[in-house]
Amino acid sequence: MKQVPLTGFSSVCAHAGHTQDPLYAHLTPIYASSTYVYDSAEQGMRRFSGQEDGFIYSRWDSPNFREVEEKVAALECFGLSDANGAPLRAKAKLHASGMGALSTLFLTHLKAGDKVISHYSLYGGTEELFRKILPQLGIEAVITDMQDLEKTASIIESDPSIRMMYLETPANPTLRCVDLEALIGLAKRFNLVSAVDNTFATPYLQQPFSFGADYVFHSTTKFLNGHGTAIGGILIGRDEERMRGAVEKTHRLLGANSNPFDAFLLTQGIKTLELRMERHCHNAMEVAGFLDGHAAVGRVNYLGLTSHPDFEIAARQMKHPGAMMSFELKGGLEAGKRFIDRLQMCLRAVSLGTTETLICHPASMTHYGVPKELRETYGITDGLIRMSVGIETVNDILNDLDQALS
Template sequence: MSQTFPLTGISSVAIHGADNHHAESSHVTPIYATSTFTFDTAEQGMERFASLDKEKIYSRWGNPTFKNAEETIAALEAFGLTDAAGQPLQLKALLHASGQAAMATLFLGNLQSGDSILSHFSLYGGTYELMHKVLAQSGINIIIADLRDLNIAVETIQNNPSIKLVHLETPANPTIQCVDIDAITKLAKAQNMLVSVDNTFATPYLQQPFKYGVDFVFHSTTKFLNGHGTAIGGVLIGKDIELMKTKMWKWHALLGGNGNPFDAYLLITGMKTLELRMERHCSNAMIVAKFLEQHPAVAQVNYNGLTSHPDYHLCQRQMTHPGALMSFELKGGLDAGKQFIDKLQMCVRAVSLGTVDTLLSHPASMTHFSVPREERLKFGITDGLIRLSVGIENVADILADFEQALAS
């Protein structure tokens, strides 16, 4: 039976947002582990190649398992939003093998030699490197400015007509700085510039950039959307459906950034519990942030849920909750940070984030190792900064582990 009423809860969308009419009446999305698909007739093959939906030709181009994941993510990002005509917002997602692959499609599909891309301080190290090593070699100019200062944003956007794309990462990695999506998008649109937002840290449960008129949203699906650290993936979502099915799909296919059916299946499974996980992630994070802020060994905590964070008020306006990510620095600096990490007994020493367990890493030597030190410091990524992704364990156990690791 077809669904005839709108879903009113994001958990329902995460479970039922895609077309769930599967082959052989399968309850869950099958893993279509096939490199290619057969045609019943020559005419059917011709029709599939002529169509803008190519999920049943060749798995580098598309795959039914990918399609289910794409439809779910698009439905989550569009949940409750309307287009200019007041109709439910329609989006198109393209699933990739990794966040980096999705980012490459976003950048290379929209920029060419002579264009400029504008972004801000404190970006994920992989994004920074992709810009400065790959895009720069292609003749694309990289402009980095403090877009949290709207005066600087206005000056930069108005004085650089070569800017084609403004890329925002908010909250940003690992300082948890926020950029005003609404204000920056209005400035960019006044100059006919495209806007993309990395929504990995927030997820569509906490923040929906399309609400503010952006053109693209990006996720590393490896993180909160999957939620269990079982698969690598990335997704690019756009509101220009034809563009996404033509030019952006072509770049995606030619760059070979397709996902694989098993990882897509794991992503679909993980997204079904997104709301439940995010509620626990967020409630735990607030408790942990307040614990760290009052601890005598802690010099600073970067968490948007604390009034001490400079972006607290923007976060309150732009997000439904500050989320599960934070960073902090101990009064003893780098040595104290290393000792703290080494003494942890339950919480996990690992890069990545957004998994059900609590993860801690050292950005200066890990995720941002390739970023020059002077640039890191400019971004606020000091040598002793620790990044923390708060998991869904019993919060008392997280606090107990931190307490014993912080004990001198």
């Protein structure tokens, strides 16, 4: 039977990557098996050599991994075409965590003596990886203001050791954005590998492949899972041959594989991605407007407010400003602590992207490992509060914020 193409984002969320289970289960069962058997020695040899598709060992692949990998790749490519006008294709590899996926990315493409160029205000784990782990391998991160395209081009042109450009937009937790089209264009001009952290936006709001990125990365723990039930990370690459070759080899040898149960939970979470993101985004606009007009709030970092310095960049490359924001209270750190302690419904927790509203203090939590002087350079002050707006009834979110701020 000819397969009918899926034309809607939510249809891809629900059905992409799924194949009929041999025992006719509605959902792909959790394959809790470390290894897979062969019908014969010849079949085993064909699978190991790559002549025959099939499962071998769960550190390498499993039906649960494959379904979610194909689903996320389809979402990042949804509606996009390649240079020949055919539907864009990509391949994804699921990892045990976002940091595992980043490690695969960097160690596949960078060796001793190489450099990666990136920008201010990155996720704290990425920042620490750049400062504490990669230098031990002889790999250096060049951090600069990538809002300044001329300066960025000059740095790349003057240093042939720079092999990769790594972008995180919107960035954590200041919500700064960089111009994907312009910067990925620079990467192509200087033959750099380009990679984009799309965790905050999700493929529903932003598709870096549409600007020519080589790789897209997600911490699947966040909006893709959406329910706070499992840790995970995924790396999606446009070069399918490279993904099956060098990237696959690094992934296997680092051992940062996911597990069938977490992959199953991620698959179920993604099925409601569009519905959840619509509600997240609606609520966030209401919350941002409320905070922006509150007497106790000094500044709100939200891409839907014209006061945000990157409002125009976000409007060009994102479908909606998203569900993430941060804000400063006029009373500084002490006011922030009082506010967090008074919350009744919104949750005091790190992470983001769950159905519940989560609020944290980056300087003492997500970016605790980043030196104070660097944090402040990036705009992460001691009084900054980060908020992941959930899908609760928006009036209940606003009421909780109001009583906590009073």
